[in-house]
Amino acid sequence: xxQQRSNGGFCARASxxxxxxxxxxxxxxxxxxxxxxxxxxxxxxxxxxxxxxxxGCFVYPEQTPILSQHETPSD
Numbered sequence: 001x002x003q004q005r006s007n008g009g010f011c012a013r014a015s016x017x018x019x020x021x022x023x024x025x026x027x028x029x030x031x032x033x034x035x036x037x038x039x040x041x042x043x044x045x046x047x048x049x050x051x052x053x054x055x056g057c058f059v060y061p062e063q064t065p066i067l068s069q070h071e072t073p074s075d
Contacts, residue, residue, distance in 0.1 A: 004010055029040050052058055 026037065026040055030037060
């Protein structure tokens, strides 16, 4: 889990396993959309969170905005 900084932000630098096929897919998404790696990762995290919320796996605290739909590069 990431610890929240005193300024309210989080440090989300981490190493994780990723396959060559995933990297190639990420590269294509970045090239086609003009999004950075970080922006694509943020969209992916938002999609997973939205899926879990929609499936009822968890509910955000009131102060956190609930994702009503997946973020897409056009958002």
